[in-house]
Structure formats: C-alpha cells, structure tokens
Amino acid sequence: MSEQATQRLINKLHALVGPAGLLTDAEAQAPYLTDWLGKWKGATPVVVRPANTAETAAVVRLCSETHTPIVTQGGNTGMSGGATPDASGAQVVLSTTRMNRVRAIDPINNTLTVDAGVILAHAHDAARSVDRFFPLSLGAQGSCTVGGNVATNAGGIAVLRYGNTRDLVLGLEVVLPDGRIWHGLRGLRKDNTGYDLKGLFIGSEGTLGVITGVVLKLFPQPTAHATAWVGAESLEKLVDLLSLMRTRCGERLTAFEMMTAASLQLVLDQVTDTRAPLAQPAPFNALIELSDTDEAGLRDLLEESLGESMAAGLTNDVMLSASEAQTMALWKLREGISQAQVRAGKAIKHDIALPISSLASFVAQAGQDVLACMPDARIVNFGHLGDGNLHYNVLMPPDAGDDALKRRTHELNGVVHQLVTDYGGSISAEHGVGQLRRDELRLYKSPVEMELMLRIKQAMDPNHLMNPGKLL
Amino acid sequence: MSEQATQRLINKLHALVGPAGLLTDAEAQAPYLTDWLGKWKGATPVVVRPANTAETAAVVRLCSETHTPIVTQGGNTGMSGGATPDASGAQVVLSTTRMNRVRAIDPINNTLTVDAGVILAHAHDAARSVDRFFPLSLGAQGSCTVGGNVATNAGGIAVLRYGNTRDLVLGLEVVLPDGRIWHGLRGLRKDNTGYDLKGLFIGSEGTLGVITGVVLKLFPQPTAHATAWVGAESLEKLVDLLSLMRTRCGERLTAFEMMTAASLQLVLDQVTDTRAPLAQPAPFNALIELSDTDEAGLRDLLEESLGESMAAGLTNDVMLSASEAQTMALWKLREGISQAQVRAGKAIKHDIALPISSLASFVAQAGQDVLACMPDARIVNFGHLGDGNLHYNVLMPPDAGDDALKRRTHELNGVVHQLVTDYGGSISAEHGVGQLRRDELRLYKSPVEMELMLRIKQAMDPNHLMNPGKLL
Structure with a gap:
C-alpha cells in the first residue's frame, strides 16, 4: 500500500x-x-x-x-x-476488544448474549451472577475473548461433558465480508429452517466474516465436585478406566486428563510447590473430576467406581482429594505443564485427536517412530483423554539452535501427523489451523474436502479479504 | 422427459x-x-x-x-x-433403504457407524448390544432412517438432555452432486481443521448431496428412570418449574413435555385405555422424566424437587409414577396426541420454537390472535417445553371442507408465524422446511440470510439437481 x-x-x-x-x-x-x-x-x-x-x-x-x-x-x-x-x-x-458488553442474561432461557470482545472469564462471571454456569474453560480464559473462542471453536478441559465451543453457541451476529450484518442472534434449542450458517462461522478462523455478537448456552451450576488422581500401568488400562467411569458416573464425569510419568516428572522438576500425588510413580496418570448439581453421594460414587477399577486391575493407586486445597494442588500438576515445558527447553508441539479406542495403539507406535527419527527425543505426552485429544510434544535439548529446531519440527510433524492420519485422527484437535498448519492441511485432507472448503470460501468471501493466508 | x-x-x-x-x-x-x-x-x-x-x-x-x-x-x-x-x-x-448395514460399533470410542438407510430403532438396538445408548427418540423411530434423521436434523423427546441430531453426529459420508464421495466418517470429539462441512449437510434436506454413512455418538446407558405428571395453573409456573428442575437435577432431567388441558382432554376423549392422571384437571400439564446411570436417590430427588415446587406454589398436583406400567400410561397420554388429533378432525399444524422465557407470553398472545381470526378455533398446544418447542395446532371442525381448510391454514400460518418471528422464534423447530414451509421461509428470514443460503447451494450444487423445490 x-x-x-x-x-x-x-x-x-x-x-x-x-x-x-x-x-x-x-x-x-x-x-x-x-x-x-x-x-x-x-x-x-x-x-x-x-x-x-x-x-x-x-x-x-x-x-x-x-x-x-x-x-x-x-x-x-x-x-x-x-x-x-x-x-x-x-x-x-x-x-474486537472494545466491544465488551454483556448484552443480555436470560436465566430462564439459559442464554447469555455478549459482544464478541467479552473476555471468557467475564462470561463465566455473568453466568454465575444468575446462578448459571458457562462451561468453556481453558488456560487463557482471563484474556481470550468469546469471539475468538467461537472463531477457533475452542476446546479446553470441560469438553468431555459439555462439548466444544460449537456445542455451546446458539446464535451469532456476524459482519459479512461486504459489510452487511447477518443478524443470527437466536436463543433457540431447535431451529430447522435451513443451512447451519452459525456452524459455518464457528471455527472458520476469521476467514468468512467478523463475529460481533454471540448467544451462549448456559447450564445448571454444579454445586458439588469430587476429584481424584489415579495411576495406571498402561494407556490401555487408563482408556478402560475412562469407559468404566463413564458407564458408572454418566454425565457427572467432567474431566479425565492424562499425563505420562515423564510429563508429571517434568512438572515436578520445573514448577515450584508441586509434589507427586502417588507414593509410587505410575507410567500413566489421570486427573479425574466428577461434578453434579446434587451433592448427595458424589464422593461415594467416585470412591466406589475407583474401588471397582482397582478390583478390575485397571488402576494400582488412587488418591482421592480430601479438600479444596488438595484439588487445587492436583490441578496445578496438570496446568503446570505449559510452564514446565517452557522452562525445560523448546518443544515441538502436536495438538492431535484420535478415536479413543486407537489412543493406546497410536501412542505405542508414535513413540517408536519418534525415537527412530530422533533417538534423544523427550516425549511429553498429556492431554484431554476423555476427548481423545493429546498434546503430543517433543522436547528439544535446551541448547538446540533455531535451525535444528526447524528441521526437527518439519521431520517430526511429518512422522506424527502421518500416523495420526493413518489412525483416522485430526492434526489439529483444538488449536485450529491458522498459519501453523495451513500448508500441512493440504497434505492430510482429501482433495475433495479441500475443494469443498475453497468453494465455500469463494461463495462467502469472493474477494478473499477476510484473514487471507490463514486456514486455507 | x-x-x-x-x-x-x-x-x-x-x-x-x-x-x-x-x-x-x-x-x-x-x-x-x-x-x-x-x-x-x-x-x-x-x-x-x-x-x-x-x-x-x-x-x-x-x-x-x-x-x-x-x-x-x-x-x-x-x-x-x-x-x-x-x-x-x-x-x-x-x-437409501437398501443401505442398511451397521458398519461398526466401538464401545470404547462410543461411536456407532451405520449406513444411511439403517432404521433408527435398529441403531438403538445396536447401541444397546454393547451396553451403550443412542438417545435420538421420536415417534417414527420404527420406520425412519438415520440418514433421514441427519438430513432433517431430527429432534424428538430427548433433545433437552442430548441435543438434536446435529449434536449426535460425529462424521458423515456423502455423495456429492457430481457423484464424488466426501469421506468424512470420523469418530472424533475434537477436530479443528477447517469449515464444518458435516454441519452443513446436517439439516440440508437432501439439497446438497446424498448422505450414505453416519458416525453416531453413543452415551452411557441410563439404568434408572423416575417419572412424574404435574399440573400447573399457568404456563409461567410450568416454565419456572422447568428452571427449578434443571437447577436441582442437572443433566438427569431427560424429558419435560407439556400438554394443555385441552390437549390432554382430546387424548382422553379419543384414545382408548387412557385416564386422567390427576384428580383435578390442570390448565397446564407436564410429563417429567429423570434418568441416570446410578439408581441411588433418583426417585428421592424427583420427589424432593417436586415437593419444593409445590411449596413454592409452582405446581398444585403431582403424580409420581410407582411402576413401569404407570410410566407407560403417562407416556401414552403424551404420545396419543397425534392419533387423537387425526380422529378429532383436521389440524392446522405449527411446529415452532421460542426462547423459553418468552413461551408464556407468546402463548397468551397467540391464543388471542388465533381466536380473533377464528372464534371457533380449538387450540391444541403441546410440545417439548424443555426445548422451547411447541406443536401449536388448531383443530378445524370435522365437517370443514378442503377449501376452508386451505384458506384457514393460510390465515393462521400468517398469524402464528408472524408472532413467532416477532418473539425471536423459529417457524420450523424440528420438522424442517421441505415443501411445507418453503415459500413462507422467505417471508420470515432476512434477505441477507436467504442470500447466504442460496450462495452455499450454488457453491455446492451448481446445477441445482439435488432435491429441487425443497427448502430454498
């Protein structure tokens, strides 16, 4: 210009x-x-x-x-x-950050209507102010905006029970590429009057229009929580435990977060005020949380289910949180991992999803393939097991140079993402495509699918002015 | 030709x-x-x-x-x-009815992959065979196909808890208008790699392609149920009761079906082996069902919650089902209404959705407007209150001729659907557009929204060969 x-x-x-x-x-x-x-x-x-x-x-x-x-x-x-x-x-x-008004709260309809620039944590507060719950929960919630959550279909730690952002949005207001406004701020649970335009904008990463307003779905506020840390000998057993917990606890199962022994050890090494939750380290760990609107029996249910899992040989060791402080300490282990990775060196990151039934077999194969490619790789594997979402990262030695990092990233992305694709998985589970995965996307999506996406882009933004160079 | x-x-x-x-x-x-x-x-x-x-x-x-x-x-x-x-x-x-194979059941991933022509009830059976639950439930489940459910984004009686078909589908296989196949049969809970193509086909009523395969989401099998019939003096009170029940019972609240006194009376008059569930007729009735994976305390929770609702003056009369037979009798009242309407005469039907907080006010106003237009109208109003979905029907006298029916339908559609639109509602909550609402759709959707839908249609089916004359 x-x-x-x-x-x-x-x-x-x-x-x-x-x-x-x-x-x-x-x-x-x-x-x-x-x-x-x-x-x-x-x-x-x-x-x-x-x-x-x-x-x-x-x-x-x-x-x-x-x-x-x-x-x-x-x-x-x-x-x-x-x-x-x-x-x-x-x-x-x-x-969008100046557009930060809560437009309407309707506790009867269980909806919250906000400007796109409202901070996610403020949306939580608004829901809580009318004794309701907005479940989307992620590390950046104090800074990220609801509009950004919608544009990227954000995931996080409550997806197992409540779904992704896509599942939490009832209506949108969008400025279209030509400056007209689509007024789709509906607060309806059922509406079968044509194509799902809302769903098209969700996760489109700013390439189809500018989201300016959102109607969010609210839920009953869970008033009771019960939390445990468990150790398992194998990922197969942890996956079986997930099944057992879902069968026994139904929708109460709110989080099922996995950390390998190496991931946990990294946190214990790098993050202050942390300590191992179990007496003996376990190859695979899970942080499990139940929540409910009814306190009665929740802790007993957790204890009974985990007792069953021990009897079935799925877990060796269980630590039930006895206090709010203990629960926070357990979550600190899970949430400390981002910080621990930053401190430990440079990480080559993969945000992948697999069918849950393929997770164990994928992880075994990926470990072999990664080590064959890079024998000194430190694999930091953790994630939202309940959603089949792994953050499958590889730490480079702290003294690795930028060139080596770049080369290794390219190599390992190829190894991991090809394997993910072979297993029917996704190369971007919750972080989106952006610039990071744009070129790779073409390698793993079918030409038919790429063409359909390009046709939609062309139909909605014929001059290609919305976030060019991203996603597609 | x-x-x-x-x-x-x-x-x-x-x-x-x-x-x-x-x-x-x-x-x-x-x-x-x-x-x-x-x-x-x-x-x-x-x-x-x-x-x-x-x-x-x-x-x-x-x-x-x-x-x-x-x-x-x-x-x-x-x-x-x-x-x-x-x-x-x-x-x-x-x-699609010859394509009726169950392709795969994965109880660990909680997915069921079926041909589009599989009957919904057979999908239920397949899920049950591995101790899982597929929740989509509607009157036609013995005949309707999963592909049809997807193409119309079917709703039904379990939407309050489990969502519409849209919420229950993880992957699709679609034959595109040019005969190529989009292989999107993924079984992932998280996948942020581009536009939501799946969501676009769901509810598109055969106008964008032919759905041939579907990956359905499975759920833990609820093992406990508790059912009640309640009477309320006003729709406002019933809506407040819905809020109270959601707050107290959370996701256990599986059904909250409403019938007006006139709707219930119609069933009692027309359907054999039915009887009034309450000693005194109530202006508004609700059939409430809780379900859970854990039996402990479910009936107590229902009893306590309804006790609270009586203390708060929301309900006058409650009948808790004491047996499977009583539960079936209560559901027969709700499900008998289609048959009762057929027997009673010709019905002018409206399948509408409103924000739940506007339901009572809408119903009051609609009653006035309908009676102003047609003083002898018999309004049969019932539906899925928990989703804001009313089947707001008007019975014509049995001797009404076809011309009168046609004229009245046109008039009443105008009255009801304009009011629905004024209240931010939908003129087709779960039945879709098809031929029935195609011309009306243009009256109530904004030109911007119609244009976006037409652009998508043009992009996906440029020769307009897929189900022409429907939806758009």
Whole structure:
C-alpha cells in the first residue's frame, strides 16, 4: 500500500471510528502484531478497534470497497498464528476488544448474549451472577475473548461433558465480508429452517466474516465436585478406566486428563510447590473430576467406581482429594505443564485427536517412530483423554539452535501427523489451523474436502479479504 | 422427459444397480411418491435403490451427466414433504433403504457407524448390544432412517438432555452432486481443521448431496428412570418449574413435555385405555422424566424437587409414577396426541420454537390472535417445553371442507408465524422446511440470510439437481 493510500484509508477509518478506535503508533500497535507465543510477527497500516457492531460493519464495508484485507483479532491468545497479520503491511488488524458488553442474561432461557470482545472469564462471571454456569474453560480464559473462542471453536478441559465451543453457541451476529450484518442472534434449542450458517462461522478462523455478537448456552451450576488422581500401568488400562467411569458416573464425569510419568516428572522438576500425588510413580496418570448439581453421594460414587477399577486391575493407586486445597494442588500438576515445558527447553508441539479406542495403539507406535527419527527425543505426552485429544510434544535439548529446531519440527510433524492420519485422527484437535498448519492441511485432507472448503470460501468471501493466508 | 430419454436413463441405471435396485412398476413405486401424511403426491420416471455407497455415487454421477434431478428418500416419514418428488415426472427418487448395514460399533470410542438407510430403532438396538445408548427418540423411530434423521436434523423427546441430531453426529459420508464421495466418517470429539462441512449437510434436506454413512455418538446407558405428571395453573409456573428442575437435577432431567388441558382432554376423549392422571384437571400439564446411570436417590430427588415446587406454589398436583406400567400410561397420554388429533378432525399444524422465557407470553398472545381470526378455533398446544418447542395446532371442525381448510391454514400460518418471528422464534423447530414451509421461509428470514443460503447451494450444487423445490 502506498503511503498516500494508507493515509487516505486511515483518514476514512478515523471518520468511522474516531481517535479511540485507531492505533497508528508503532508502540501501541506492537502487541497486535505478534502472537501470544511470539512465534509470528507481522505489520499493519492501522489497528482498528470499533466500539460496536455498526462501526465494525462500516469498517468492513470500507475495507471491502478499498480491497483492504482484514485480520480479526480477539484476545490474541491463539496457538496457531491465526490472528497475526502477514509481513506485507497491507492487512488491517480489526481488534474486537472494545466491544465488551454483556448484552443480555436470560436465566430462564439459559442464554447469555455478549459482544464478541467479552473476555471468557467475564462470561463465566455473568453466568454465575444468575446462578448459571458457562462451561468453556481453558488456560487463557482471563484474556481470550468469546469471539475468538467461537472463531477457533475452542476446546479446553470441560469438553468431555459439555462439548466444544460449537456445542455451546446458539446464535451469532456476524459482519459479512461486504459489510452487511447477518443478524443470527437466536436463543433457540431447535431451529430447522435451513443451512447451519452459525456452524459455518464457528471455527472458520476469521476467514468468512467478523463475529460481533454471540448467544451462549448456559447450564445448571454444579454445586458439588469430587476429584481424584489415579495411576495406571498402561494407556490401555487408563482408556478402560475412562469407559468404566463413564458407564458408572454418566454425565457427572467432567474431566479425565492424562499425563505420562515423564510429563508429571517434568512438572515436578520445573514448577515450584508441586509434589507427586502417588507414593509410587505410575507410567500413566489421570486427573479425574466428577461434578453434579446434587451433592448427595458424589464422593461415594467416585470412591466406589475407583474401588471397582482397582478390583478390575485397571488402576494400582488412587488418591482421592480430601479438600479444596488438595484439588487445587492436583490441578496445578496438570496446568503446570505449559510452564514446565517452557522452562525445560523448546518443544515441538502436536495438538492431535484420535478415536479413543486407537489412543493406546497410536501412542505405542508414535513413540517408536519418534525415537527412530530422533533417538534423544523427550516425549511429553498429556492431554484431554476423555476427548481423545493429546498434546503430543517433543522436547528439544535446551541448547538446540533455531535451525535444528526447524528441521526437527518439519521431520517430526511429518512422522506424527502421518500416523495420526493413518489412525483416522485430526492434526489439529483444538488449536485450529491458522498459519501453523495451513500448508500441512493440504497434505492430510482429501482433495475433495479441500475443494469443498475453497468453494465455500469463494461463495462467502469472493474477494478473499477476510484473514487471507490463514486456514486455507 | 421424453419416453425415449426415460428408457435410456432406466437402461443405464439398470446397468449400475441391477434389477433389485430399480422400481419402474407403478404399484411398486406408489409408496415412494407420496409422503407419510398423504399430503403431497408426485411422479417419477424411476425409483432407484442402490445397495451401497459406490452404487449411489454411480447413480448420482449419471444423474449429474444427464441433468436429472434427484429426490433422496429415507424412511419417508417426514412431516414437510421434503422427500416427495414433484409432479413433473422428471425427478428420480433415490431411496437409501437398501443401505442398511451397521458398519461398526466401538464401545470404547462410543461411536456407532451405520449406513444411511439403517432404521433408527435398529441403531438403538445396536447401541444397546454393547451396553451403550443412542438417545435420538421420536415417534417414527420404527420406520425412519438415520440418514433421514441427519438430513432433517431430527429432534424428538430427548433433545433437552442430548441435543438434536446435529449434536449426535460425529462424521458423515456423502455423495456429492457430481457423484464424488466426501469421506468424512470420523469418530472424533475434537477436530479443528477447517469449515464444518458435516454441519452443513446436517439439516440440508437432501439439497446438497446424498448422505450414505453416519458416525453416531453413543452415551452411557441410563439404568434408572423416575417419572412424574404435574399440573400447573399457568404456563409461567410450568416454565419456572422447568428452571427449578434443571437447577436441582442437572443433566438427569431427560424429558419435560407439556400438554394443555385441552390437549390432554382430546387424548382422553379419543384414545382408548387412557385416564386422567390427576384428580383435578390442570390448565397446564407436564410429563417429567429423570434418568441416570446410578439408581441411588433418583426417585428421592424427583420427589424432593417436586415437593419444593409445590411449596413454592409452582405446581398444585403431582403424580409420581410407582411402576413401569404407570410410566407407560403417562407416556401414552403424551404420545396419543397425534392419533387423537387425526380422529378429532383436521389440524392446522405449527411446529415452532421460542426462547423459553418468552413461551408464556407468546402463548397468551397467540391464543388471542388465533381466536380473533377464528372464534371457533380449538387450540391444541403441546410440545417439548424443555426445548422451547411447541406443536401449536388448531383443530378445524370435522365437517370443514378442503377449501376452508386451505384458506384457514393460510390465515393462521400468517398469524402464528408472524408472532413467532416477532418473539425471536423459529417457524420450523424440528420438522424442517421441505415443501411445507418453503415459500413462507422467505417471508420470515432476512434477505441477507436467504442470500447466504442460496450462495452455499450454488457453491455446492451448481446445477441445482439435488432435491429441487425443497427448502430454498
């Protein structure tokens, strides 16, 4: 973009959103031009922060008329570079963070209507204020926005029971690539009047439009929790335990998080104030949580089910949390792993999903393949076992250089993702495609599927101005 | 189509599917040319019944090459004429009913993979055979096919807890309008690798492709049930009771079905072996069911919750089922209403959904508006209150002629559907659009939304050969 054209664009945007809605200063722009991990960096003529849907629509219309590409950004906590502009300096960053109103809470309809820029933790608070529960829960919840959650179909730790963001959204308001508004803010449990437009925008990573409003589904507030840590000799046994727990506890089973011995040890080594939950280390561990609206018998049910699992030889060792403090200490082990990995070195990360019945066999094979490729690999394997979602990471030695990391990443991605595909899995379970997996996607999706996605993109955004270079 | 062209098409189809896959005889074709209600009738050159996905693909490719429109039909139990060909005689009927294999059951992954033509009740049986539960439940389950359920995003009586068909499908195999196959039969809980193609086909009523295979989500088998019938003075109170029950019982609340006094009376009058569940008739009734994987305390929980509701003045009268036979008798009252309506006369039917918080106010206003339009209207209002889904029907006098019925239907549709739209509701909650609501859809959907749907249709089926004249 010429300097003159840029200035003209900025002047026009200024007229639409005022000084509070524009960031032209390099220092002010900086946080919007790199991602949370600092992995991608880009440039922009201007960061636009519209105050509401009407301003967003005006901005998008202007960008459409001037053929200016738009990168929409929420809390900028994504893992795949999906919200970072490219280096061309031609892409406008549209930040939704000023749109942060809770629009409506309806405890009878069990719905919460928010601006896209509302922080996830604030949505939790709003639900709690009317004695309801919004279950989407992830590490970044203090910074990420609901709009970003919707655009990336965020997952997290409560998917086993409540589903992904896709399952938690009843309605959307979207500014389309030409600046018109689709008013789809419905709060209905049943609506069979045509194609699922809502579902198309969910997980489309800003490539089909700008989400400005969301109707979220609320749930009864669970008032009782029971938590345990278990050790198992093999992943097969842990998977069988998952089945047993689901059969016995039904929807009460809220979390079933897995950590290998190596993952747990990494946390114990790197994170202060942690200690091993079991007397003897187990090859595979699970953090199990039940929750319910009714306190009666919940802890007994957990104890009985785990007793059964010990009798069946599925677990060797069980530690039932006896207090809120113990529960927090157990969750700290699971949640400490991101920090522990950062401290221990550079990680080559894979966010994969498998059919749960294939998990054990996949993990055995992947271990062999990874070690054959890189004999000194430290495999850090943990994740949301209940959803079949593994964070299958490989730690590089702390002294590994950038070139070695790049080469190894390429090699290991090939090994792991081909195996995932052979097992009928997904190469991006919850983190999305963004820039990170865009080129790989073509290797593992069928040409038919890629073509269908491209046709939809063409139909919805014929000028390809919405988040170009991401996903597709 | 000329007689010669028809014969050529039939000869080519014969080469693809053999004699067992073709119905050319008028008598054999007859059941495929009218809908379950006998409301629509059509004509076809040939009914094709492919034996598998490969044959389906070959048939669709041939139809694409010869510009022959296709109407896909499952169990032919739809309520909106979505699977009946038009009268032109140009549309081939593609019946999926010979594709009826259970392809795979995976109790560890909690998935069931079936051909599209598998009867819903057989899917239930298959799940039960491995101690799992497939929750989709509707009146037609002995005849309807899973493929039809997916194509229409079927609802039914377990949506409150388990969601619509959309929420119960993990993967699809679809023959695209050009005869290629999209292999999307995944069994994953998390997969963020692009646009939600699966979601686009679900509920698209055969207008985007032919669904040939489905991966269904299975659930733990509930082993305990507790059922009650309650009476309430007003719909407001019943809605408050729904909130109370959800808060107290959480996901155990499996059904919350509503019947007005008039609806219940109609069943008592028309259906043999029925009797009033409460000593005193109540203006509004609810059939409430809890279910759980754990027997302990379920009946107590129901009793306590309903006791609380009586103390709070939400209900006047409660009848807790004491036996399997009593439970069946209560469900007979709810399920008898279709039959009762048929016996009582001609019904003008509305399958609508509202935000639950607006239900009471809507029903009050709709009653006034309907009676203003038709003072002798008998309103039969019942439905899935827990989903905000009402079957808001109006009975015509038994002696009403066809012309009067047609005129009244047009008038009352206008009154009811405009009010539904004003209240943020849906004019087709679970029955779909088909032929029944196609023209009305344009009156109540925004031009933006209609345009988006048409763009998707154009992108996916550019020659408009898939179920033309339905939905859009």
